[in-house]
Amino acid sequence: xxxxxxxxxxxxxxxxxxxxxxxxxxxxxxxxxxxxxxxxxxxxxxxxxxxxxxxxxxxxxxxxxxxxxxxxxxxxxxxxxxxxxxxxx
Numbered sequence: 438x439x440x441x442x443x444x445x446x447x448x449x450x451x452x453x454x455x456x457x458x459x460x461x462x463x464x465x466x467x468x469x470x471x472x473x474x475x476x477x478x479x480x481x482x483x484x485x486x487x488x489x490x491x492x493x494x495x496x497x498x499x500x501x502x503x504x505x506x507x508x509x510x511x512x513x514x515x516x517x518x519x520x521x522x523x524x525x526x
Contacts, residue, residue: 473514483521490515 438446440462448458472479473489480486494510 481519483519485516485518485522488515488517489513 444455444458444462447453447462448455451458453461469479469487473487476489478486478488489512492511492513495508497506497508498504499506
């Protein structure tokens with residue numbers, strides 16, 4: 438499912454227009470992004486939680502040349518599904 442299909446599904450299930458559904462989805466994504474950027478964890482009971490994790494610097498290998506390269510440390514977003522979401526699968 439891509440973004441357009443998700444917007445269509447939200448509009449249908451919630452009885453909203455596609456424009457309102459798009460605004461709601463974009464607001465959700467922006468709000469989650471802002472919360473994670475400020476260091477907060479976002480937990481939606483039954484759905485799951487989003488958090489930030491730090492990956493340390495490490496060495497890797499360029500697959501084209503075989504040379505060893507340094508991969509810098511970075512922050513990544515992690516999602517852990519909730520029990521209800523896992524139960525639906």
